[in-house]
Amino acid sequence: MATVKLRDIRKSYGNVDVIKGVDIEIADGEFVVFVGPSGCGKSTLLRMIAGLEDVTSGTLEIDGVRVNDLEPSKRGIAMVFQSYAIFPHMTVRENVAFGLTINKASKAEKEEAVAKAARILQMEHLLDRRPSELSGGQRQRVAIGRAIVRDPKVFLFDEPLSNLDAALRMDMRMEIGKLHQDLGASMIYVTHDQVEAMTLADKIVVLKDGMVMQAGAPMDLYHEPANIFVAGFLGAPSMNFLDVTVHAVNDETVTISNASLDQIDVPHKGRTFTAGQTATLGLRPQYLHPAMGGAGKLHGTVILSERLGSETVIDLALADGSKIIAALAEDSILTPGAATNFDFDPNQAHIFPETR
Amino acid sequence: MAAISSDNHGLRLVTRYVVLTLIALIFVFPLVFMVVSSFKPDLQLLRDASSIRAFLPVGDISTDNYSAAFERAPIGLFVFNSVLVTGVTVLLSLLICSLAAFSFAFLEWKGRNTLLSIIIATLIIPFETIAIPLLLLVSKLPWIGLEGLSVGWLNSYRVQIIPWIADGLTIFLFVQFFKDLPRDLIEASRVEGASWWQIYRRVVMPLSGPVIATAAILKFLVMYNQYLWPLIVVQEETYRPVMVGLQYFFQLNTAWGEVMAYLTIITVPVLAFYLALQRAFIASIASTGVKG
Secondary structure, rough: OEEEEEEEEEEEEEOOEEEEEEEEEEEEOOOEEEEEEEEOOHHHHHHHHHHOOOOOOOOOOEOEEEEEOHHHHHHOOEOOOOOOOOOOOOHHHHHHHHHHHHHOOOOHHHHHHHHHHHOOOHHHHHHOOOOHHHHHHHHHHHHHHHHHOOOOOOOEEEEOOOOOOHHHHHHHHHHHHHHHHOOOOOOEEEOHHHHHHHHHHHEEEEEOOOOEEEOOOOOHHHHOOOOHHHHHOOOOOOOOEEEEEEEOOOOEEEEEEEEEEEEOOOOOOOOOOOOOOOEEEEEHHOOOOEHHHHOOEEEEEEEEEEEOOOEEEEEEEOOOOEHHHHHHHHOOOOOOOEEEEEEEHHHHHHOOOOOO | HHHHHHHHHHHHHHHHHHHHHHHHHHHHHHHHHHHHOOOOOOOHHHHHHHOOHHHHOOOOOHHHHHHHHHHHHOHOOOOOOOHHHHHHHHHHHHHHHHHHHHHHHHOOOOOOOHHHHHHHHHHHHHHHHHHHHHHHHHHEEEEEOOOOOEEOOOOOOHHHHHHHHHOHHHHHHHHHHOOOOHHHHHHHHOOOOHHHHHHHHHHHHHHHHHHHHHHHHHHHHHHOOOOOOHHHHOOOOHHOOOHHHHHHHOOOOHHHHHHHHHHHHHHHHHHHHHHHHHHHHHHHHHHHHOOO
């Protein structure tokens, strides 16, 4: 177990900057998830921590020691790859014990370590099989087993579940969560899947274009996104955004409206606005509900009503031509074509000074 | 409808096998001719050559040609020499060329791509153009043997082996194969603490069966068929390989039956080697698309 510190980490390929000054602190035993769209640099960042990519500038510390120039194997890390990267010519046992074999561990030592990892991952019955005889989920288990045997200070996961089907992904996600509880080791996990990020993380780091957009506890990011990108990235269905005009800036709130939204005061949470500017209002689909008796702040027409069982997703066309989504309780029935007014709690709304 | 389509399918299958059999026969006929002829006296051999009888073991069949061939040339020695030179060269070539390719494929160093280009470019140089310079070179190279320091490699096994160990084609085959191996496997090995040597020995080479087989067979054929080079660097019978030994059978009146017997004998190691590696060889052609 160990802390990991990234200070002003940068990475360039020639003139192209991929990571543009990242500062992250990972506490002992913390589960941190790097999340972001493709090409945001999250995998590169993980590979830099692993030592598979050079650090162009900045300081990388694991357990208080600068590791910028250390070989991957000297950093006290273990890595689980998206492709599993298990060796096809070795049995599961040989795969799991590979690191120990390389380090010339004794036979008894290997047996014990493999048995322990197999017990944790419930794969004792697979030990003598070859990878080609395993399913995707089992292969991933072998890759995790190989990581456990190294007894690393930090576990690194590079999109470990993205090659699995949906059902298996959920099982393995829970297992990884449980593994973290059992081992209590620091873990860094890269994914583009915000559900994995929300469910697994103690701390989420949202990345975009090689920069940290926001870092914090999942629910903090969900409820208090620092910017439009984070607001739109976390949560499913994703947040609705409306272009609005700021009419007045008050002590705690700003007064806004647009063609389909009545004038309303929304908490500005310390962000700076000027009267007359265009701003962006963010509304989570879950916090929208049809207004009773014709009142309501948001005026639109129902385009489509999709009943998913657990919830009903309503597509709404607003008067200004934009479309938004509302996620309602399971049995809500709204007829397509009906003019409907929606309401929301201003305290659940987010107002951002920037436009999309 | 279903019957018609299944008939069609059967017909297509038959056609395919007929065509494949014809092609196979084209390749097998020369071998059959060689083996059959080796059992016939010269006169009958030449008479039969113009008819289908050339491929049939008919008429005066005996092993006389074999006895005569063994009397005429030290065939056992020639085969031993060829198998030794070929075997050692193939093994060393697999080791040296795969190590070089490993460096080209996985390690990062300055001038890597330039050097690889130069090595591949050597493929277009015909051996005949460098034969004489190479002869001058090896005739002056020193060697430390049991008898101490000597100069000149002529008349030895080493002169037939060492210049042929490294070659552009083998390195190229290995580089291409290595580059197609999943990068993650190499990186996972590094994270696990494997040195480059351990990655080569424990991960890369065990996964390289198909390319090892391909490279081994290609090298085997080149080495076993060596003629020009041993002809100019080996004057003593002690080190003479099979192809040069063929000269023993060509005189004013060539004993064709003996030639065929000799050829049959020296073909055996090639067939044995090919059959041993056939499965891997075919797998490698199918999987890498590298043609042999």
